Amino acid sequence: MDVLSDVIAAMRAGEPRSARVRWHAPWGQRFPAVRGSAGFQVVLQGSCWLMPPDDGAPIALNVGDVVFLPHGSGYALADSPATPRTEPACDPLNDPRFEDRYASATVGKNGQDNSQAITVTLCGGYQLDPGRAHPLLRDLPEIVHLPARLGRRPELRAAVDLLGGELDNLRLGADTIVPALLDMLLLYILRAWFDEQSERGTTAGWAAALGDPAISAALHALHRDPAFPWTIQVLGNQAGLSRAAFSRRFTTLIGHPPLTYLTWWRLTTAARLLRESxxxxxEVATRIGYTSEFAFANAFKRQYGIAPGRYRRRSGAETPSGELGATAR
Known part of the structure; x- marks a missing residue:
């Protein structure tokens, strides 16, 4: 798997939810901060304003705009910055108005149907385990705003259209189609943001790493085959760099030496295998590159603070954090 696909697979928890909402002015809606979640809003019709957390400047949203909130931050939407947010707070993952995982709703009609005052949004939420947070997502800002631009990101537009169409008319197969489209939408949002950072010449962090052909090649290689006996020299060969130059560039961009990141990713992959299989x-030890179950168990306990067998038994409950850096201590 490639890096982006791996990140989502490692962090995903529970089922995503999505809704197509028709707003009738005047309207205002608060969305509370929800730990362990990520949310999105797409404007399908009309326009509205997003009020960021911490009283940030309102952001005007128009048809086709996509907003992604990767850290579960609280925010508000309204037809105007001046409209009071009188509606009860809405959590897309738990709001009783959206008990169905995929729904359509109308808010604030007030007995009128003035098409000039209607905004239609596609909203949704993903459950992500904060204990398995990948540094790639932690690098993202509180709000990722992708304004609509003619001819740009046709694959993102197509995913939005397909998802909106499904939610507007749920039919047989929706329980398979909608989650797949939600995953597609999330990946297209992340791809679009990282592409934009690369185009702007971002010089640090994961955006720069994924935009750097040498480091990106090494990352994709170790994600495709974490069990391979990687060394700095072999990874440097994948990157087309000398051993020293590769190690220096990787550490600068990722924030950790190559083999520290590799160990962390192997054990993150092991945690997923323990939960899901x-x-x-x-066998888990072999699949992530450990030659003995004993060595694997010791490494896993150093990162997660718990033996792999106990971790598996507790996987239905909240699991310990395995943040990158723990293996270096």
């Missing part, structure tokens, strides 16, 4: 511990 019944593979024996020895």
């Amino acid at each position: 019944d593979a024996p511990l020895g």
Whole structure:
């Protein structure tokens, strides 16, 4: 798997939810901060304003604009910055108005149907496990705003159209189609943001790493095959750089040396296998590159503070954090 796909697979928890909402002016809606979630808003018709957390400057949203909130921050939407947010706070993952995982709703009609005052949005929420947060997502800002631009990001527009169409007319197969489209939408949003950072010449962090052909090649290689006996020299060969130059550039962009990141990713992958499969511990160890179950168990306990067998038994409850850097201590 490539880096972006791996990140989403590692952090995903529970089922995403989405709704197509028809807003009738005047309207205002608060969305509270929700730990362990990420949300999005897409304007399908009309326009509205997004009020960021911490009283930031309002952001005008128009047809085709996409907003992604990767850290579960609170915010508000309204037809105007001056409109009071009188509606109860809406959590797309738990709001009783959206008990169905995929729904359509009308808000604030007030007995009138003035098409000039209607805004239609596509909103949704993803459940992400904060204990498995990948540094790639932690690098993202509180709000990712992707304004609509003619001819830009046709794949993102297509995913929005398909998802909106499904929610407007749920039919047989929706329980498979909608989650797949939500995953597609999330990946297209992330791809679009990282592409924009690369075009702007971002010089630090994961945006720069994924835009750097040498470091990106090494990252994709170790994500495709974490069990391979990678060394700095071999990864440098993948990147087309000398051992020293590769190690220096990787550490500068990622914030950790290559083998520290590799160990962290192997154990993050192991945690996913323990949660999602019944593979024996020895098989899990082999699949992530450990030659013995004993060595794997020791490394896993250093990162997660718990033996892999106990981690698996507790996987239905809140699991310990395995943040990058723990393996270096």
